[in-house]
Amino acid sequence: MITPKCRHFGPCGGCSLQHLEYGEQVEHRRSLVVALLEKEVEVVPMENPWNHRSKMEFTFGQEGGRVTLGLHQKGSYQRIVDIEQCEIAHPEVSRLLCAIREAAGRSALSSYNNRRHEGFWRYAVARVSRSTGELLLVLMTNEGPRAPLLAMAEELAAEVPALKSFYWGVTAKLSDVAQPDRLERLWGAETLEDSVGAVRYRFGPSNFLQPNHALVEKAYAAIRTGAGLTGQEAVYDLYCGIGLISLSLAGGAKTVCGVESEPENIDFAERNASLNGISNAEFICGRVEDLIKGRALFRGGPAPDVIVLDPPRVGLHKEVLLPLLEARAPRLIYMSCNPASLARDLKALTPAYRIESLKMFDFFPHTEHTEVLAVLTRS
Ligand SMILES: C[S@@+](CC[C@H](N)C(=O)[O-])C[C@H]1O[C@@H](n2cnc3c(N)ncnc32)[C@H](O)[C@@H]1O
Numbered sequence: 001m002i003t004p005k006c007r008h009f010g011p012c013g014g015c016s017l018q019h020l021e022y023g024e025q026v027e028h029r030r031s032l033v034v035a036l037l038e039k040e041v042e043v044v045p046m047e048n049p050w051n052h053r054s055k056m057e058f059t060f061g062q063e064g065g066r067v068t069l070g071l072h073q074k075g076s077y078q079r080i081v082d083i084e085q086c087e088i089a090h091p092e093v094s095r096l097l098c099a100i101r102e103a104a105g106r107s108a109l110s111s112y113n114n115r116r117h118e119g120f121w122r123y124a125v126a127r128v129s130r131s132t133g134e135l136l137l138v139l140m141t142n143e144g145p146r147a148p149l150l151a152m153a154e155e156l157a158a159e160v161p162a163l164k165s166f167y168w169g170v171t172a173k174l175s176d177v178a179q180p181d182r183l184e185r186l187w188g189a190e191t192l193e194d195s196v197g198a199v200r201y202r203f204g205p206s207n208f209l210q211p212n213h214a215l216v217e218k219a220y221a222a223i224r225t226g227a228g229l230t231g232q233e234a235v236y237d238l239y240c241g242i243g244l245i246s247l248s249l250a251g252g253a254k255t256v257c258g259v260e261s262e263p264e265n266i267d268f269a270e271r272n273a274s275l276n277g278i279s280n281a282e283f284i285c286g287r288v289e290d291l292i293k294g295r296a297l298f299r300g301g302p303a304p305d306v307i308v309l310d311p312p313r314v315g316l317h318k319e320v321l322l323p324l325l326e327a328r329a330p331r332l333i334y335m336s337c338n339p340a341s342l343a344r345d346l347k348a349l350t351p352a353y354r355i356e357s358l359k360m361f362d363f364f365p366h367t368e369h370t371e372v373l374a375v376l377t378r379s
Contacts, residue, residue: 049365226375243269315341
């Protein structure tokens, strides 16, 4: 047991394991993964497990007449821990957080109350480009006036020089999810630029990005090694987001085909391919379970040599498994943020496939979560 670094540890629902020394935490997460997978894993820890997150989602609250802004109190949908400094966020994000709270406090508007469904301020979602240190902010509110947002954009731009892009998101959803129904850029750049390995990319307010930049670089490098490319392979990158795995493999492959359900991510994947001068990558918008039916996805293109899978927490849709096995790709590379669904899917993929390596990338220090990469070869 150690003294947690963060002054908000305890009430804050963001980190649950800061009372353990980092090495002990890693061991705790490793043992959870080993228990689920019933196999040993190689661990790739963080060199510095602080200030590592490139995206933070904060919620507004209200205490009496005061606007608060931070993370949910452990186990509570109602109460918000008013955060001054978040030790897992980029330092500029903490600075921005304080400036937003002050600016919102100066307005005459109150925070949204998710029991009464009234009030204005709802969420502040901040993303950072690790290579430039620039910030993109989406300030989300209930339906209401535009003027306070314009005022806030101006105040924040003056107070936080790292802020380069400001979006206003409006959501009237009753559920507590930071997903805007409408999004409008009020100030600054449309997108920010970053890089991972040799790949440059642009991202906007709605794209999926892995939140741990330092380790994602190592994970993508491990995917490249696992793919064992010689320049002749057809690679399929299923659940490709804005195409970062596709683009980091394209140089070593003959062709790469990324599949992703969100049109906005596909748009950025195509733009990022052009940004890197990559012409052997194509991107298809649709749900993997629909496109892979009867192996249609692979019939429309070259037979797969390597298939990369990086699904959301639920893992592979049950209708993906059979066509995936029937495609008989020599290699599968499965990246997962949920060892429980990975364990279930690996059971279905073996014995047709043999597990060549299992690596745990410690993407989410101070929490119970982690990322696992499995490299499989055909038996
Ligand atoms: C864990 S992310 C992986 C993103 C990407 N591989 C990366 O490294 O940045 C999962 C992605 O799958 C997409 N997705 C979710 N369900 C899907 C489905 N049924 N078919 C295709 N894509 C899906 C999400 O929009 C998200 O971009």
